[in-house]
Amino acid sequence: MLRPVTDADGAPFWRYAARGELRVQGCADCGALRFPPRPCCPHCRSFAHAWHRTAGRGRIWSWVVAHPPLLPGYADLAPYPVVLVELAEAPRIRLVGNLVARPGAPINSLTAGRIRIGARVRAVFHDGMPQWVPEHRS
Known part of the structure; x- marks a missing residue:
């Protein structure tokens, strides 16, 4: 089986998946959820982020x-x-x-x-x- 190649932005997604959680990155300032993960919010340009658990x-x-x-x-x-x-x-x-x-x-x-x-x-x-x-x- 292939394993994902991770980078610093996407690595948390795979750590949560290994625990059986579907999480997506979101902006800690404006609250917009985003995927794929990236360092900067495409909506407000903030670099602050958090990982949000989804219902899946x-x-x-x-x-x-x-x-x-x-x-x-x-x-x-x-x-x-x-x-x-x-x-x-x-x-x-x-x-x-x-x-x-x-x-x-x-x-x-x-x-x-x-x-x-x-x-x-x-x-x-x-x-x-x-x-x-x-x-x-x-």
Whole structure:
């Protein structure tokens, strides 16, 4: 499995993910949430920031199905879906990830026929990596 390459701005995201938390960076002055993490707020230009825990819920904004050729560690799992999720509490933030049937399921555990734009999803974590699962209404 590939591991993320981190920089000083993004390293906290991965530390929180390893603990099973989906956090995004926010401005400590104007409060605007942002992703990807960066040193300066794009809204007010402040360098003050904090990490905010999210509920980890959102909607599928877009998606694709990855097919070979891929990186060697993923070629045997293809085809598999990759989604772009718009966070419910911060609609300007969209995160890329795998859509899986259940926590810990392989990245090819859902077929394209089950994916819908606007479908509700929630974040889960497997081996420190955020993934998305369909959120079923009760």
